[in-house]
Amino acid sequence: RCAAPDRDVYQEVTKKLFGEQKVSTHPVPEYMEGGEIPRYCLNKAGLNSVKKILLCLGKYFPDMNFCPILPALVSLILHFSEDEAECFYSISRLISYKDPNKRYIDQTFLTYRASCMTFGDLANKYCRGIRKLIASSDQNLFEFYSDWIMWIFADLPFTYAIRVLDVYLLEGYKVLYRVALALLSLYKVSVSSRVADVEDFRRDMKSFVQNVARHCTAEKLLEKAFMIQMATRRELNLLFNANMDSLMQKGVHIQQKRWVQAVQMVDFSTFSSSVVTRTEMRVVWAWIPERFALFSPIRLFSTTEHNRSLDSFYSHVEGHEPTVLILKTVDEEVCGAFLSTDVIERRKHDSEGLTYFGTGESFVFTLRPSMERYQQTMVNIMTRRLSTLTCPAGTPQDPSYLTIPFTAPSEEPLCAKDAVLTWCFSCVFPVLSGGDGGHALCLHADLEGGSTEPCDTFKSIPLCRGQFKIQSLEVWGSVFLSDSQQLYIF
Numbered sequence: 348r349c350a351a352p353d354r355d356v357y358q359e360v361t362k363k364l365f366g367e368q369k370v371s372t373h374p375v376p377e378y379m380e381g382g383e384i385p386r387y388c389l390n391k392a393g394l395n396s397v398k399k400i401l402l403c404l405g406k407y408f409p410d411m412n413f414c415p416i417l418p419a420l421v422s423l424i425l426h427f428s429e430d431e432a433e434c435f436y437s438i439s440r441l442i443s444y445k446d447p448n449k450r451y452i453d454q455t456f457l458t459y460r461a462s463c464m465t466f467g468d469l470a471n472k473y474c475r476g477i478r479k480l481i482a483s484s485d486q487n488l489f490e491f492y493s494d495w496i497m498w499i500f501a502d503l504p505f506t507y508a509i510r511v512l513d514v515y516l517l518e519g520y521k522v523l524y525r526v527a528l529a530l531l532s533l534y535k536v537s538v539s540s541r542v543a544d545v546e547d548f549r550r551d552m553k554s555f556v557q558n559v560a561r562h563c564t565a566e567k568l569l570e571k572a573f574m575i576q577m578a579t580r581r582e583l584n585l586l587f588n589a590n591m592d593s594l595m596q597k598g599v600h601i602q603q604k605r606w607v608q609a610v611q612m613v614d615f616s617t618f619s620s621s622v623v624t625r626t627e628m629r630v631v632w633a634w635i636p637e638r639f640a641l642f643s644p645i646r647l648f649s650t651t652e653h654n655r656s657l658d659s660f661y662s663h664v665e666g667h668e669p670t671v672l673i674l675k676t677v678d679e680e681v682c683g684a685f686l687s688t689d690v691i692e693r694r695k696h697d698s699e700g701l702t703y704f705g706t707g708e709s710f711v712f713t714l715r716p717s718m719e720r721y722q723q724t725m726v727n728i729m730t731r732r733l734s735t736l737t738c739p740a741g742t743p744q745d746p747s748y749l750t751i752p753f754t755a756p757s758e759e760p761l762c763a764k765d766a767v768l769t770w771c772f773s774c775v776f777p778v779l780s781g782g783d784g785g786h787a788l789c790l791h792a793d794l795e796g797g798s799t800e801p802c803d804t805f806k807s808i809p810l811c812r813g814q815f816k817i818q819s820l821e822v823w824g825s826v827f828l829s830d831s832q833q834l835y836i837f
Contacts, residue, residue, distance in 0.1 A: 384422060403435055460599060470531055471634065475720065480535075488633055642825035676816060685711075723805065
């Protein structure tokens with residue numbers, strides 16, 4: 348990576364690229380992906396200056412292969428620059444900034460997609476309901492969230508974008524997450540009454556942001572953004588790195604310049620289940636963390652295929668992380684839980700009573716008669732001591748990738764009052780619990796029935812009738828094929 352240049356470097360680069368020409372006839376840089384240059388009140392000469400600066404940046408930073416927000420940043424900062432050289436210098440400083448916890452600009456497709464996934468995870472926690480709306484409509488969540496940063500640096504009106512830019516230069520990337528979440532929250536209120544009329548959520552969101560002045564002033568938008576109780580920069584960086592790791596496992600590499608459709612989509616066309624429909628599973632997959640939702644669901648255990656016993660349950664599910672448990676009662680109610688931690692963790696604590704473990708990414712949900720997810724609004728994730736697990740199929744797993752240590756791993760087992768969104772197990776039955784605040788889901792050892800009650804930890808109501816009989820139960824994991832087509836199961 349090149350260091351930030353001196354101001355005089357711009358003149359040297361422009362002379363090499365354009366000679367004595369004052370107007371650029373070159374095509375736009377590849378890293379723009381054919382994107383347009385926002386006008387932002389610039390005249391024809393100003394737009395030409397922006398194009399020249401963008402071409403010079405591409406020449407000076409050859410490793411930068413994907414950066415769709417750069418045209419907007421250059422257009423905005425040019426307004427406050429003495430000349431093109433000063434604007435080039437200012438943008439170069441942002442590109443060259445080294446602190447990973449206060450980064451400014453994604454410069455590769457890999458980091459750009461990891462940022463999109465990180466925003467998706469944050470939206471899942473802070474803007475509940477929007478994912479369900481989009482997933483239920485069969486529209487692509489990945490594509491919707493891929494626009495998040497363009498809502499700010501392309502779609503927002505000039506007077507709003509300037510205000511955001513001012514805070515962004517001081518705070519770094521984190522403020523962009525805040526503003527995008529605030530916009531998404533406003534959009535959710537707007538779209539909830541007209542969902543049936545929305546044919547394309549991406550286009551509808553773009554139109555909403557372009558006309559945000561009808562809904563909110565710039566001051567109110569920033570006020571709403573900073574009311575969000577966000578994670579620290581370090582925690583966001585850990586989540587970002589975990590998402591980047593999952594993309595690399597999916598086959599995305601640092602030199603890649605665009606998304607391959609075959610890699611992006613999770614195929615539900617062949618999905619079949621005795622418990623849920625394809626649409627319901629698509630909603631569940633929209634609820635789980637982005638780095639796991641990249642991969643297709645695979646059934647690990649089913650009461651219709653395997654012995655209906657706890658031993659059979661453990662033998663098929665142990666070694667897989669994360670997993671989704673879904674059950675249907677004899678009354679046709681459907682509910683379940685996302686289990687972020689391998690159930691083999693129950694063996695690591697020497698206890699004859701209930702053993703508590705898990706992370707803050709776990710949640711419980713209902714699908715029928717209504718769809719609702721219950722999870723604490725937090726980004727902090729409690730983790731267990733890290734170790735290397737091996738799947739029954741022989742695939743090594745690294746929990747440091749699968750579960751993010753947002754808080755330092757503890758040497759002590761979690762006690763009930765300190766448990767955060769945990770599975771707890773006894774020797775005879777599994778319970779999804781929050782500790783002293785009630786058991787969200789309890790299954791009998793024969794998997795014939797169970798119970799549910801309000802749970803303080805998940806802030807959940809009973810997921811179905813308090814005492815229920817199980818018609819069918821399934822546990823799902825994630826699967827993907829590597830470049831060599833070797834099967835990997837999480």
